[in-house]
Amino acid sequence: MKLSLNWLKDYVDLSGIDIKELWYRFTMSTAEVEEVEFVGQDIQNVVVAKVLSVVPHPESKKLKITQVDSGDGILQIVCGAPNVTEGILVPLAKMGGSVKNMPKLGKVKLVGVESFGMLCSAKELGISDDHGGLLVLEGDYAPGTDIKSIIDIDDVIIEIDNKSLTNRPDLWGHYGIAREIAAIYGRELKPMQLDDLKSAEDKPKLDISVEDTEKCFRYSGLKIDGVKKLETSMNMKVRLFYCGMRPISPLVDLTNYLMLEMGQPMHAFDSRQVESGIVVRATKEPTLFKTLDGTERKLPEDVLLICNREKPVAIAGIMGGENSEVLEDTTSILLESANFEGSSTRKNSTKIGLRTEASARYEKMLDPNMTVTAIQRFVKLLRDMQPDIQFLSALTDVYCCRLEPIDITITKPYIDKYIGNILTKERMVDILRALEFKVDVEGDTFNIKVPTFRATKDITMKVDIIEEITRIFGYDNIQPQTLDIALKPLQYNEERLADHKVKELLSEKFGASEVNSYIWYDNTFNSRMGIETNGQVKVLNPQAQDANTLRDSMVPGMLAFAEKNEKSYEDFLLFEIGSVFKAASPKDKCEQHKNLCILAASKVKSEDELFYDLKGIITFIAKALKNANLDFSVCTGGLNWVHPMKSVDISTNGTPMGYISVVHPMIKKNIAKKLNIAVLEINRDVLQAIDTGVIKYKEPSRFPEVVLDYSFLVDNGVTFDRVNEDIGSFKSDLLNGFGFVTIYTGKGLPEGKKSMTFRFVIGSAEKTMSSDDINAFAGSLIDYMNSVGYALR
Incomplete structure (x- = not known):
């Protein structure tokens, strides 16, 4: 976002402040300033000149020879502008002066005729992209008047990183930035000049209906007549151009100016197109709609529209329609100032593929209490252009979802706990009030009412108040101090340490690869492989219908990994530590614990070798972790992937722990005929609960073994x-x-x-x-x- 320093000076006195230091402090306290550009300094020795005569150039069809009054003499200027005529006032760059992107001017010959200066377009002054003709100055200016005394060419343009303003919708306009600067430097924020709209009070109200109150929080409107022969002032055009917007027409310029000044987007409809009233509703089916840029767009369902009683006239919060555009013969407008829900505006903008300056602001969640103020400000600026405008309606305000200020109570000791006792109570209150927070003080307690322009998505809790105080005071003004707190030893999670040790042993000593799977069964895979499961814990809202049961064993998931890897590897060893869920029935209480599952697969080794490999691995793990021996006994079965003969149960001191088994031949055949597979699954919690055996040491022999x-x-x-x-x-x-x-x-x-x-x-x-x-x-x-x-x- 670009800002004009001249514009900011309308609302806060910046005299005596170093500009570079100002934006450094603004970056440290509020938002990141990306660039500071000084504009207009290259425009030198440019004055107002009056064209006295214009004659054709004898050797050129395009050029003309003019005589102009420069204020200190008559000068001959050769000019090619199509609009040069006698009697107009134009900018003249005198010899020795300079304009945008050109060296200093001197006497030159143009097709044999001497020229003693240059008549300028707005582009050559750096205040517009328009190079179609000379800049004709409206007004009664004496020749020789410095052009910078009537046009604010000298300015400082500041570009702020938009990302740093995402949570600050109040900073998407010059007035909000001026408020921040006034608070930082402890200066007065000047009030904005508004129209009281009293002459509209006895007029009939507009017919405005908001059907979708979830997407439209507030809609304010006013009908104005007599808007003809308007002319945007030169300084307004310059400010718009410097801030990245192209001047279009007086009414459009005004709405854009208000948006850049207050952060509140506005729209002016031709009254003839909304005579029947305004309806705010969402599309119920795909709709074709041509926007102001002349593009016909297909709007999907649930896009918020502004409609008259018959058809859409604007996409809410994004862009108006071509069918309600203000035309040259428009004399009456319906002025819209509304507030739309941020996320829906962003989604609609993305669906349509159209992002505008208005949508960029609405999606930040603007303050709905700003809509009427924006209308009052618009009317004030419109009266400055044309004092005799008239109201055809009263201000009509449909406030659907009222936003109230947030109340926060905080104490000075609580603030001191975070930043130290470095600020007085009075200084804290001054900072908050400068930011327009209302503060009532009772002893050391602050009862704070957060202004609504900070309450939409920013200030909600005590720590936010502390941040407001410290950032304005200056983070770099806070001296770091060592915390006076008791140091306590870190409490290690024994289960996590044990898991880490198991993973370390399996990966480093045995070369196993860890996998990670979902905690629910893949019913499609299990059915294809012929795997039968006993899971009783169901997922109420599964991501897919084939994933609606939480697993009570990890083996089916490991077999799925075996199928995925068998074509790529001759043999592999996989493991996972994960949660399983068991219940006697869907109505019984669910028990959750973690299991360790290891799968050994090979096209080279036999089933028996894989079986004993797993037996050796779990024996080693139990010895390494707990210095304990495990018991192995004939498997009791019960799972259809367990081999009826080649399987054993694992226990410790009579407590069942798990099992080792070669995969049942029928399931193995479905996975891969040539791949031998053995699996091990134990209850990790039982392993963790084993009492660690006492390690006995004896003196090693001095002689070789x-x-x-x-x-x-x-x-x-x-x-x-x-x-x-x-x-x-x-x-x-x-x-x-x-x-x-x-x-x-x-x-x-x-x-x-x-x-x-x-x-x-x-x-x-x-x-x-x-x-x-x-x-x-x-x-x-x-x-x-x-x-x-x-x-x-």
């Missing part, structure tokens, strides 16, 4: 626990420990046998072992294993 791996042939019906227990019964002074390595069930084994590999660590605390010692241990171990039924492979 030896690691021996042996594979034994074991009957298929013998469990791991049985083998592990039998090895544990072997006694040797050299045995320091043993552990399971792997299992093999492939080719090369006797029928009905499997190969189980264990690792034995041996060593002596007294000496370095010799080969005889090692061989003696090996022979003793092999003999013992043979005696309990396990032959060396």
Whole structure:
């Protein structure tokens, strides 16, 4: 948004203030200033001149030779402007002077004729884009008058970042910015000159009806007659141009001027097109409508319109219609000043693909209490143009959703708690009142009434009041102080730490990949795979009908990941820690807890290898986290993806924890025939609740240890626990420990046998072992294993 410093000076005295310092303070307290541009300084030695004579150039069809009165003599000027005529007053850039984007002027010859200066257009003065002819000055000005004394060419244009004004609808006009500056510097904010509209009080009211009161909060209107032969003043045109708007016609210029001054968009309808009255309603079906820019637009349903009794005449808050445009012969207008709901204006603007200066302001939630004031200001400016205008109606005001001021009570000690005891009570009150807050003081208590122009989406609570005081006082004026608070040690969440440790072990030690799934079943996938679930907790408003049940197991979701990955990888290990939900029936209380689910899949390894891989992983996790051993027993079943033979239940000290299973052959076939899959699912809360076992330490031997791996042939019906227990019964002074390595069930084994590999660590605390010692241990171990039924492979 662009601002004119000359415009701001109408409302606040800026004398004695350094301009650059002003906008630095404004940035620090209110909104970010992106650029400060000094305009008009390049226009030098330009005066009013009267054209005395105009004759054609003898050698050029376009050029004319003029004699002009410059105030201090008659000058010959060669000019090509089509509108140069005798008797007009125009700007003259004298020799030694300069205009926009041109070097200093001197005497020149144009097609053989000498010219001693330059007659200027508005564009050459930098106050317009119009280069169609000379700027003709209306009024009785003496030749030689400095052009800057009658036109405000010198100005400072400030551009403010729009994003920093999103929550400040009161700053989308010059008057709101002037209010901020007055508060920052402790200066008086001058009142805006308004018309009292008393001569309209006895007139009939307009027929205005608001059908959609959710999108239109307020609609104010006034019918005015006698609006003819109007002329926008030059300084008004300059201000509009400097602030990024093109002057169009007097009435349009006035509405745009009011919008830039107050932030309140307005619209003037030709009264002949709204004679039957005004209806504010939303479209009920797609509607074609031609806007003021001549474009026919297809309006979707639920777009708010301003209509006469028969047809639309404007898109509310966005743009008027071509059918109600003010024309050259218009003498009577219906002036609209309304307030529309912000989000609906933004949505409609996006739907239509049309964003305007008006919609940009309405979508910020303007103060509805500003509509009548804007009409009073418009009428005042209109009277300055044409004093004899007349009212054809009374001011008609339909206020549907009244916005009341917000009341906030706060104490000085509460404010001091945040900013320190650096401001007196009187200074705080002065700041708030400068911002037009009403403040009643009772001791150290402030009873504050927030003005409605700050109550639409900005000031709502105590901390907002503190921010208002501190930003105007200046954040950089507050000295940082060390907080006097008690330091307490951070309380760690043990469950979160345990989860992190599990993820770390799975990813770093076992190379597993973490996945994240939704907490509901994909019923379509489960049905396609033949997976049957028992979920009883239903979602009342599911995103899709195939996702209406919260999961009571994580395995179906993991199997979906297996199907997605099987074509890309030969083998993979996936895991997830997530919530599951269980209830006996849809009417019973729901229990929620977290599970750990691990899926191992491979086209290379057998099902048994995957099964024992998972068994080793969960055994290692329990040992690493809790120094605890888990119990494995025959699986009790109950889930249709669990293999009837190759599955075990997991428990700890009699408490069920979960299970490990190869995926049922029927479901495996539906996922991928060549992909072997095993799954593990345990209750994370049960794992977390295990008492951590005491870790016993013993002094390590000073002599080296030896690691021996042996594979034994074991009957298929013998469990791991049985083998592990039998090895544990072997006694040797050299045995320091043993552990399971792997299992093999492939080719090369006797029928009905499997190969189980264990690792034995041996060593002596007294000496370095010799080969005889090692061989003696090996022979003793092999003999013992043979005696309990396990032959060396």
